[in-house]
Amino acid sequence: MxxxxxxxxxxxxxxxxxxxxxxxxxxxxxxxxxxxxxxxxxxxxxxxxxxxxxxxxxxxxxxxxxxxxxxxxxxxxxxxxxxxxxxxxxxxxxxxxxxxxxxxxxxxxxxxxxxxxxxxxxxxxxxxxxxxxxxxxxxxxxxxxxxxxxxxxxxxxxxxxxxxxxxxxxxxxxxxxxxxxxxxxxxxxxxxxxxxxxxxxxLHKDGVRFLIIIFKIGTLYSPLKIFLPLSVSIFVTGFSYYMYTFSTAGRFTNMSALLFTTSLMIFLMGLISEQITTLVYKKNG
Known part of the structure; x- marks a missing residue:
């Protein structure tokens, strides 16, 4: 050897x-x-x-x-x-x-x-x-x-x-x-x-570093697996809030619009990150 x-x-x-x-x-x-x-x-x-x-x-x-x-x-x-x-x-x-x-x-x-x-x-x-x-x-x-x-x-x-x-x-x-x-x-x-x-x-310094590692795990493998569940959860929250305000006040609120928009932005960020990750590893594919 x-x-x-x-x-x-x-x-x-x-x-x-x-x-x-x-x-x-x-x-x-x-x-x-x-x-x-x-x-x-x-x-x-x-x-x-x-x-x-x-x-x-x-x-x-x-x-x-x-x-x-x-x-x-x-x-x-x-x-x-x-x-x-x-x-x-x-x-x-x-x-x-x-x-x-x-x-x-x-x-x-x-x-x-x-x-x-x-x-x-x-x-x-x-x-x-x-x-x-x-x-x-x-x-x-x-x-x-x-x-x-x-x-x-x-x-x-x-x-x-x-x-x-x-x-x-x-x-x-x-x-x-x-x-x-x-x-x-x-x-x-x-x-x-x-x-x-x-x-x-x-501890005080590396606690932040370990938090960054969690996000790095996602971005190094498949970002959409992190962004998609987050996007869906925010969308469901927004939809639930919309149903509540519509049934009680009969209107669509700014908060619901904000949650829907945030959900869409997070999904698009995940989609773009997924494409970038694919390009990074393309030469090894």
């Missing part, structure tokens, strides 16, 4: 990498190991050099997604493994993920975390919500939409580099892009350990 590249985005992950890198080299010394140092202020780079790992350094922090893209561009393997450098992902799971990729002829295999592997109850509830929404959007069971531990076929993953954000939602974007392009996605249950060091996620 010397055609495998392992990409690890890292920002101040010296403690975790000191544990992860020796395990990776013990599994296979012929893999290409790439750590993208995303503007670390600790000795992340030194730890990588001590273990003979290829380092891509950012002079300042560009974001987790930007680090993933930089690593993917440097990867020379036909298969790319993405994992965190904080010690949560077990390198011993990589051969299992690769086995599923090859034996089942998959294009992406994601390490799906269970509830016990989530950082807290709030994160678990949020991920369940994303998984259910993604399942509805794609028509396929999505076990873990936001897991950063995955193996992909490099040529197919690189098709979507231009879509990936520089922030933390690259797993969501890449998964939905694969589904939308008709590529195969599989899941393997994993146990994620407690991370080493401090998390870079912040």
């Amino acid at each position: 010397n055609n495998v590249s392992v990409v690890i985005p890292a920002k101040n992950e010296a403690e975790g990498l000191a544990t992860v890198l020796p395990k990776l080299t013990s599994i296979s010394d012929c893999w290409q190991l790439i750590v993208v140092d995303d503007g670390s202020t600790d000795n992340t780079r030194d730890v990588c050099l001590e273990h003979g790992v290829q380092v891509v350094s950012h002079s300042y922090s560009k974001g987790n997604g930007a680090a993933v893209k930089a690593g993917a561009r440097k990867a020379t393997g036909d298969i790319i493994v993405f994992m965190d450098g904080d010690g949560q992902h077990d390198p011993n799971d990589i051969p299992k993920l690769l086995n599923i990729l090859h034996s089942q002829n998959q294009d992406m295999v994601v390490g799906a975390r269970d509830s016990e592997s989530q950082a807290n109850v709030g994160r678990d509830v949020g991920n369940r919500l994303y998984n259910q929404l993604a399942t509805y959007m794609t028509g396929h069971k999505v076990w873990d939409l936001t897991s950063g531990f995955r193996v992909v076929r490099a040529n197919k993953f690189k098709e979507f580099l231009y879509l990936l954000p520089n922030g933390f939602s690259y797993p969501t974007t890449s998964t939905m892009a694969f589904f939308r392009a008709g590529y195969s996605v599989a899941y393997m249950p994993i146990k994620a350990a407690k991370r080493k060091g401090k998390s870079h996620l912040r």
